[in-house]
Amino acid sequence: MENDLSKFIIDYLADSGNPDKIRELNNWLDAGEENRRLFEDAKRVWEASRQLPPEPFDMQSGWNRLNDHITQPAPATVVPMKPGRTWWKVAAVVLPLMALAGYWWMKGGDGEWVSYTAHHTVKDSLRLPDGSDVFLRPGATVQYKINNRERSLRLTAGEAFFKISQDAQRQFSIAVPKGVVKVLGTSFNISTSAGFSDVTVWDGKVSVEGNGKKVILTAGNMAVVNAATGDVKQPEGNFAYRCGWGNSDLSFSNQSLQVVLETLASYYRVDLETNDKQLRESRITVRFSHMPLDEALTVLAEMLDLQIQRRSDTEYELIRK
Amino acid sequence: MKDESLISAALVNDALRNRDVTVFQELYTTYSEALYLLAFRWVKDSSLAKDMVHNLFAHLWDKGGQIVITGQVRNYLYRAVTNQCINELKRRKRQLGDEILRFQADGDSLFEVSDYILFQQELMQCLQTLAPRCREIFLLSRINGLEPSEIAEKLNITLNTVYFQLSVALKSLRSQLAPKK
Numbered sequence: 001m002e003n004d005l006s007k008f009i010i011d012y013l014a015d016s017g018n019p020d021k022i023r024e025l026n027n028w029l030d031a032g033e034e035n036r037r038l039f040e041d042a043k044r045v046w047e048a049s050r051q052l053p054p055e056p057f058d059m060q061s062g063w064n065r066l067n068d069h070i071t072q073p074a075p076a077t078v079v080p081m082k083p084g085r086t087w088w089k090v091a092a093v094v095l096p097l098m099a100l101a102g103y104w105w106m107k108g109g110d111g112e113w114v115s116y117t118a119h120h121t122v123k124d125s126l127r128l129p130d131g132s133d134v135f136l137r138p139g140a141t142v143q144y145k146i147n148n149r150e151r152s153l154r155l156t157a158g159e160a161f162f163k164i165s166q167d168a169q170r171q172f173s174i175a176v177p178k179g180v181v182k183v184l185g186t187s188f189n190i191s192t193s194a195g196f197s198d199v200t201v202w203d204g205k206v207s208v209e210g211n212g213k214k215v216i217l218t219a220g221n222m223a224v225v226n227a228a229t230g231d232v233k234q235p236e237g238n239f240a241y242r243c244g245w246g247n248s249d250l251s252f253s254n255q256s257l258q259v260v261l262e263t264l265a266s267y268y269r270v271d272l273e274t275n276d277k278q279l280r281e282s283r284i285t286v287r288f289s290h291m292p293l294d295e296a297l298t299v300l301a302e303m304l305d306l307q308i309q310r311r312s313d314t315e316y317e318l319i320r321k
Numbered sequence: 322m323k324d325e326s327l328i329s330a331a332l333v334n335d336a337l338r339n340r341d342v343t344v345f346q347e348l349y350t351t352y353s354e355a356l357y358l359l360a361f362r363w364v365k366d367s368s369l370a371k372d373m374v375h376n377l378f379a380h381l382w383d384k385g386g387q388i389v390i391t392g393q394v395r396n397y398l399y400r401a402v403t404n405q406c407i408n409e410l411k412r413r414k415r416q417l418g419d420e421i422l423r424f425q426a427d428g429d430s431l432f433e434v435s436d437y438i439l440f441q442q443e444l445m446q447c448l449q450t451l452a453p454r455c456r457e458i459f460l461l462s463r464i465n466g467l468e469p470s471e472i473a474e475k476l477n478i479t480l481n482t483v484y485f486q487l488s489v490a491l492k493s494l495r496s497q498l499a500p501k502k
Binding site: 005006009010038041042044045046048049050051052053054055056057059062063065066069070168 | 342345346349350353354357358361362367370371374375378379382437440441444445459463464465466477484485487488489491492494495498499
């Protein structure tokens with residue numbers, strides 16, 4: 001009997017207009033009072049559940065709000081509500097968002113924004129509640145709110161490298177001044193300064209939005225968001241190396257030695273210099289993955305046929321042989 | 322749900338006059354969820370429904386001793402929140418549904434409304450007993466109004482799985498909610 005019920009439910013959902021199915025259903029319903037009762041009960045649940053609000057009632061926050069009201073010294077009689085004229089506009093926006101609102105029921109409860117500023121002198125790492133990792137340069141500040149419905153983060157200052165854990169249900173969004181970066185699961189770097197934020201992707205796909213424009217970035221791509229206007233620009237080239245400091249994997253693709261040296265110097269916290277202008281402008285493709293400085297310099301020397309002179313613990317000069 | 326019988330009209334009237342927060346909170350805890358569900362039924366907007374419940378209780382508190390509830394507290398509150406919803410819907414120049422007008426006009430419809438609220442409350446509790454994936458699919462279908470094919474696409478599962486999970490949810494809810502014999 002129960003199995004019959006589930007078959008008819010499925011038929012009804014799949015194709016309620018099919019005359020054969022309707023006849024079959026009617027025959028089944030006529031076969032016994034019990035069948036009819038089962039079906040009516042199920043139908044009642046089906047209809048009633050459509051009337052459930054998208055979020056359950058949060059009694060605690062409701063009481064808190066009321067308590068604020070009743071403990072006011074001079075009680076106001078009316079609580080301000082959204083102006084009537086804009087109501088439909090709001091509704092129009094809210095409706096498409098309903099698909100997300102349903103997740104309320106699964107867990108509910110709003111998280112608070114949590115703030116974190118990197119204090120370590122080299123690199124701070126932060127494991128977020130969803131399993132994502134954030135590596136922060138000194139001084140970088142993030143605020144995040146991770147709960148069962150959303151994964152949101154704001155990078156308010158500095159530079160950070162993100163390894164976002166996969167979660168197809170919850171997009172990870174990162175707000176930078178005048179722009180927003182959205183991902184599902186990937187790793188990428190964001191650097192924020194007063195004038196610009198730049199986003200560089202290590203792997204996966206990332207969308208960057210600002211001022212009504214949206215670009216999709218894949219590995220090695222970079223986008224720059226203007227902090228004043230929100231304009232998004234996408235310079236040509238492979239910028240994967242910009243992620244290197246974060247994941248200890250410095251990867252350069254047809255990059256000028258100038259950039260390579262600056263990046264290595266910043267990563268290993270040394271000075272790497274050369275007076276040879278032609279050498280500085282030569283382009284190389286090379287990758288240093290979790291490599292100590294000595295080894296990295298040996299690789300460079302081999303590739304470009306260089307001699308590396310050590311001036312002090314932190315100063316090196318590159319000279320062509 | 323709390324036991325409504327403990328809160329009599331006389332108790333509430335006294336509490337409002339004497340500004341007794343303890344009893345007032347008891348009143349709120351007992352009825353706020355039911356009133357939210359009823360308000361949502363009328364206005365179809367959960368945040369507005371929340372406002373309606375808040376405004377009703379704020380009004381009760383502010384008016385204090387001027388309000389005298391006669392008869393059942395529950396009936397009074399259901400009527401009051403419904404009237405608030407009607408006023409708000411009118412203010413927003415929205416169409417009043419047949420149901421709300423019938424409830425306003427007809428004393429007997431109170432039973433139907435009480436049944437409705439009770440059923441919704443039980444339904445909400447039973448939803449928590451469903452397996453997470455099953456509940457998610459059921460809610461996407463019923464609350465968010467997605468078609469089975471849309472759910473299949475969104476969750477990247479087959480259409481048959483969606484039908485199957487919906488029937489599992491429905492059967493489980495039905496057996497829990499069926500009138501006890």
